[in-house]
Amino acid sequence: FVSKFVDKGARVGVVGSLQIDEWNDKSTGELRSRPKVVVRDFDILETKAEADLRRSNKRGPAFSKDDGEDEWPSSAGTGGFFDS
Numbered sequence: 001f002v003s004k005f006v007d008k009g010a011r012v013g014v015v016g017s018l019q020i021d022e023w024n025d026k027s028t029g030e031l032r033s034r035p036k037v038v039v040r041d042f043d044i045l046e047t048k049a050e051a052d053l054r055r056s057n058k059r060g061p062a063f064s065k066d067d068g069e070d071e072w073p074s075s076a077g078t079g080g081f082f083d084s
Contacts, residue, residue, distance in 0.1 A: 002042060009054075011045040 006012060016039040025032050046054070 002039075006044055007051065007055075010051055013043040013045050014039055015041040 002012070014037070016037055019036045019038055020033050021036055022031060022033045024030070
């Protein structure tokens with residue numbers, strides 16, 4: 001369902017729970033397990049323009065400054081979540 005709205009590598013926020021499925025392997029009788037993320041809600045944390053910029057700049061973050069300051073521009077899609 002989410003893949004209709006975002007591409008691989010997109011920044012998303014997920015609310016949900018982690019569940020562990022357990023079963024006995026039919027051939028060996030060994031107890032097996034697999035973690036599963038049960039998503040209750042998700043948010044896309046970047047705009048399409050930010051995603052396109054991130055994909056076009058494969059060497060580093062989508063925003064960079066060369067003036068030596070630690071201040072970064074705020075991202076419109078994160079609501080300030082990733083701002084420093």
